[in-house]
Amino acid sequence: MIDRFQNWLPRMVLAPSFFLVLIFVYGFILYTGYLSMTDSKMLPSYNWVGFANYEKLFRLRHWNTAITNLAIFGILYIGISSAIGLLLAILLDQKIRAEGFIRPIYLYPMALSFIVTGTAWKWFLDPGIGLENTMHQWGWASFHFNWIKDRNYAIYTVVIAAVWQSSGFVMAMFLAGLRGVDNEIIKAAQIDGATGFRIYRKIIIPMMRPVFLSAFVVLAHLAIKAYDLVVALTGGGPGRATELPATFMYSYTFTRNQMGVGASSAIIMLIMIFSIIVPYVYSELRAGGKR
Amino acid sequence: MSGATQDNALKGSGATRIIIYTVLILFMIFYLLPLYVMLTNSLKPLEEIRGGDMLALPKNWTIEPWRAAWSYAQIGVQPTGLKPYFINSIFMVVPAVLISTSLGALNGYVLTKWSFRGSDLVFGLLLLACFIPFQIVLIPMARILGILGLAGTTSGLVLVHTIYGLGFTTLFFRNYYAAFPTELVRAAQIDGAGFFQIFWRILAPSSAPIAVVTIIWQFTNVWNDFLFGVSFADFDSIPMTVALNNLVNSSTGVKEYNVHFAGAILAALPTLIVYIVSGRYFVRGLMAGAVKG
Amino acid sequence: MARLKIENLYKAYGATKVLKGIDLEIEDGGFLVLVGPSGCGKSTLLNCIAGLEDVTSGDVIIGERSVTELHPSKRDIAMVFQSYALYPNMTVEKNISFGLEIRGMTKPDRIKAIEEVADMLQIRELLKRKPSQLSGGQRQRVAMGRALVRNPQVFLFDEPLSNLDAKLRVDMRTEIKRLHKRMGTTIVYVTHDQIEALTLATRIAVMKDGIVQQFGTPDQIYNDPVNMFVADFMGSPAMNLLPGKVVKKADGLMLSLDGHDGVMLLPVPLTDDLQARVGKRVIFGIRPEAFTDPQGADRESKQVEKRDCFVEVVEPAGSDTFAVVKLGGKSAVARLRADAHIVAETVTGLAFNMGKAVFFDPDSGERIK
Known part of the structure; x- marks a missing residue:
């Protein structure tokens, strides 16, 4: 009797988490998927309309702005964060005496809320009071930097703030990758006559492909989810110039009372993230095997 | 980032070293500047900010903005300062972190030491749940919280954060316990210890490092969350991040930048302190979250 | 203390069968060693x-009770x-x-039990330490102490010495044997080290691919192996397994081997099984110590045959000297006395103790008696 109880105990312990996730994640996904096929407005409705919301979604100018912005933001954010992260990692790998002091400074923004980051940068980039004003005070009268107020450039300020927040983290990932490269391979390369940056370019960086992949996955998933930063930095504006899918979903669902369209935009976000994450997790689990 | 003695260093002249250090220092300035600006300007009177140089140290030092931000600044419609929201956040974070970490530890224990047919599938579902865009659960969650009578309450937020933190806490503990020798569990079984006795007496005493990593990770995520807070909280439960956003983006009245900065630092303070005190564990958590399997 | 009996035991993980019908029995106070290559x-x-682990089918009986x-x-x-x-x-x-x-x-009872065991294993001064502060040998003793203190019916050892260095392993082996003598408890001991098996066991089960190949006393396993796998696995250096042929000559049955200058003939016992194989290939098995220099050969054996062999390599190993000889198209190892006069790349007379020779079927690997 007791033995049987002991056999079932592990399942019973895992069961609450299993059911919570089954309902609150996968059940909710199905529910949202269902809502996206209904004519729900302010409240959920169960009138089936098929893919009408999706058709409507892709005709909406705001959604197309959001998707275009996500593409711009995603590419620049991932590209610049990776470039800065790699550069700093390589530089920090040069036997820098103060590494223990410098590294935490590069990384601390990751501990902050995007709301705090947004608040700081919003003001810093404000032409009336921040950088531009300060430069004028310093006597550089022609200095001009008002991207945050400019419809065409505001999305780039989101990139700046996001890069500020995450590039240190990418640096830490790359640094761990660099330190993980087998020392003997580097010695062999040195004996073969390779020097300096050629060792990095030809030997080390190609060996860090898994780190690039991890960094890409993490950053891409952060980019698609990006919400708080835009809210705090630009509020989606000026106008709706910095709309992203995440802000679009929120405003259509909760302020514009177009729940069906909001739900369909959430489904599109999920598809975007899963198309990156699922293959990655699958390959990691397979490679990791059963430990 | 263990301090293994690696020698990837470029052999370079003094000039190369100077360039390297210059770049490193420029980036240090880049990362520190916003914090410096917030801090100095939170200690200036408003006129000084409007009229002046944001990089300069205050001419007239004042802590009034901090007092305002903490206890009487207008947030939404009420002049309460951030204090009640700070307390809301504490009441939300502490239970959410403790519950999700405990469940994660037990899940990790089962998944590695008592795995059964189908347990890998459970893990896969938990793992995938780490990455969903939370927009996908907002609509049904709002309804469920209403049905449960938890809409707008701190308990509701605790529930939400616990559920959506489970994936990561389980992942952390699972990976840690996977490396924990199974022979110890078997030895304890032969010694007659049961399921929970083995967990408490054998695994738990060795779990301090991963518990710290997990708690820090969860604490940072829950404290910094905005989306759930803004979607599901009422006045009694609004967390710090949402309150800060309300403070900064309230459209009425004069923009009191110095108060905003003080508020922003107050909102950042708990996670910053955790980072400063135990940055090593914080980084380890980030890495563990990034490299799965 | 109790006997241990295993009846028709099967174990499968899904479709993979790991144990395929194990039957073993060890008497009260016996020392059973399970030996075999990894994955067996x-x-x-x-x-x-x-x-x-749960069994798929079959029974494990300790004393008189199924467990x-x-x-x-x-x-x-x-x-x-x-x-x-x-x-x-x-x-x-x-x-x-x-x-x-x-x-x-x-x-109070616990303290008494701890002290008793600590004295027996001489680990009294270690009692307050943590495992991380112990050496490998000390950890080993503590692990044994943890088992001993329970005073169980059966002790199970899972390759307990494989993490120790060579010298300590020999010491601990003796220690385990001494403890077994003193306690008289039934022991089941798993190892991949055939010397441990031979020195410790009262009964050995040689396993391969989830099947017990042979179950017997150390003497039976070593001298009377049932198949080529057991013959090859037990003993170091391994038994020489040389392809040859059974031929019938005027003075009886002979084994014909390829020697260094043509065919070498060795007399073999006139058993029915060997007679039935006249003209067919067999595997001739002879342990290195039964293939030696004539002075070192067993004087009591009447079946010592001296033949000229070509020595390729000589390997002095301190207590013995090993000679590698080309025989039957393979390299055979002869174990000579340390001071045997032998020179590499010469032809030397070596003695075959045919009383110790065994024969196997080259296809099935089974013993030919």
């Missing part, structure tokens, strides 16, 4: 005896693990008494 199922079998359905802690066994499995957060004392505490023994 020996550790799985031990875990099944311990109850750490197949019982939890490990209810089987009255104790186990020593390969990694020692000492609880890292507990002192040596706690490690030893943990099982007693779980079973609800009172503190």
Whole structure:
């Protein structure tokens, strides 16, 4: 009797988490998927309309702005964060005496809320009071930097703030990758006559492909989810110039009372993230095997 | 980032070293500047900010903005300062972190030491749940919280954060316990210890490092969350991040930048302190979250 | 103390069969060694005896009672693990008494039991230390102490010496044998080291691919192997297994081998099985110590045959000298006295003790008696 109880105990312990996730994640996904096929407005409705919301979604100018912005933001954010992260990692790998002091400074923004980051940068980039004003005070009268107020450039300020927040983290990932490269391979390369940056370019960086992949996955998933930063930095504006899918979903669902369209935009976000994450997790689990 | 003695260093002249250090220092300035600006300007009177140089140290030092931000600044419609929201956040974070970490530890224990047919599938579902865009659960969650009578309450937020933190806490503990020798569990079984006795007496005493990593990770995520807070909280439960956003983006009245900065630092303070005190564990958590399997 | 019996035991993980019908029995106070290459199922079998793995079918009986359905802690066994499995957060004392505490023994009784075991294993001064402060040999002793203190019906050892260095391993081997003598408890011991098996066991089960190949006394296993696998696995250096042919000559049956200058003939016993193989290929098995220099050969054996062999390599090994000889198209090893006069790349007379020779079927690998 007791033995049987002991056999079932592990399942019973895992069961609450299993059911919570089954309902609150996968059940909710199905529910949202269902809502996206209904004519729900302010409240959920169960009138089936098929893919009408999706058709409507892709005709909406705001959604197309959001998707275009996500593409711009995603590419620049991932590209610049990776470039800065790699550069700093390589530089920090040069036997820098103060590494223990410098590294935490590069990384601390990751501990902050995007709301705090947004608040700081919003003001810093404000032409009336921040950088531009300060430069004028310093006597550089022609200095001009008002991207945050400019419809065409505001999305780039989101990139700046996001890069500020995450590039240190990418640096830490790359640094761990660099330190993980087998020392003997580097010695062999040195004996073969390779020097300096050629060792990095030809030997080390190609060996860090898994780190690039991890960094890409993490950053891409952060980019698609990006919400708080835009809210705090630009509020989606000026106008709706910095709309992203995440802000679009929120405003259509909760302020514009177009729940069906909001739900369909959430489904599109999920598809975007899963198309990156699922293959990655699958390959990691397979490679990791059963430990 | 263990301090293994690696020698990837470029052999370079003094000039190369100077360039390297210059770049490193420029980036240090880049990362520190916003914090410096917030801090100095939170200690200036408003006129000084409007009229002046944001990089300069205050001419007239004042802590009034901090007092305002903490206890009487207008947030939404009420002049309460951030204090009640700070307390809301504490009441939300502490239970959410403790519950999700405990469940994660037990899940990790089962998944590695008592795995059964189908347990890998459970893990896969938990793992995938780490990455969903939370927009996908907002609509049904709002309804469920209403049905449960938890809409707008701190308990509701605790529930939400616990559920959506489970994936990561389980992942952390699972990976840690996977490396924990199974022979110890078997030895304890032969010694007659049961399921929970083995967990408490054998695994738990060795779990301090991963518990710290997990708690820090969860604490940072829950404290910094905005989306759930803004979607599901009422006045009694609004967390710090949402309150800060309300403070900064309230459209009425004069923009009191110095108060905003003080508020922003107050909102950042708990996670910053955790980072400063135990940055090593914080980084380890980030890495563990990034490299799965 | 009790006898241990395993009846028709099967173990499968899904479609993979790991144990395929194991039948073993060890008498009360016996020392059973399970030996075999890695993946042969020996550790799985031990875990099944311990109850750490469920069996697919079959029965495990300790004393007179079937324990197949019982939890490990209810089987009255104790186990020593390969990694020692000492609880890292507990002192040596706690490690030893943990099982007693779980079973609800009172503190004074526990202290008494700990002291008894500590004296027996001479680990009294280690009692307050943590496992991380112990050397490999000390950890090994503590692990044994944890098992001994429970005074179980059966001790299970899972490759307990494989993490020790060579010298310590020999010392601990002796120690285990001494403890067994003193306690008289039934022991089941898993190892991949055939010397451990031969020195410790009262009964050996040689396993391969989830099947017991041979179950017998060390003497039977060593001198009377049932197939080529057992012959090859037990003994170091391994038994020479040389392809030859049975031929009929005027003075009886002969084994014909390829020697260094043509065919070498050795007399073989006139058994029915060998007679039936006249003209056919067989594998001739002879242990290195039965293939030696004429002065070193067993004087009591009447079947010593001297033949000229071509010595390729000489390997002095201190207590012995090994000579590698080309025979039957293979390299055969002869074990000579340390001071035997032998020179590489010369033809030397060597003695075959045919009383120790064994023969196998080259296709099935089974013994030909």
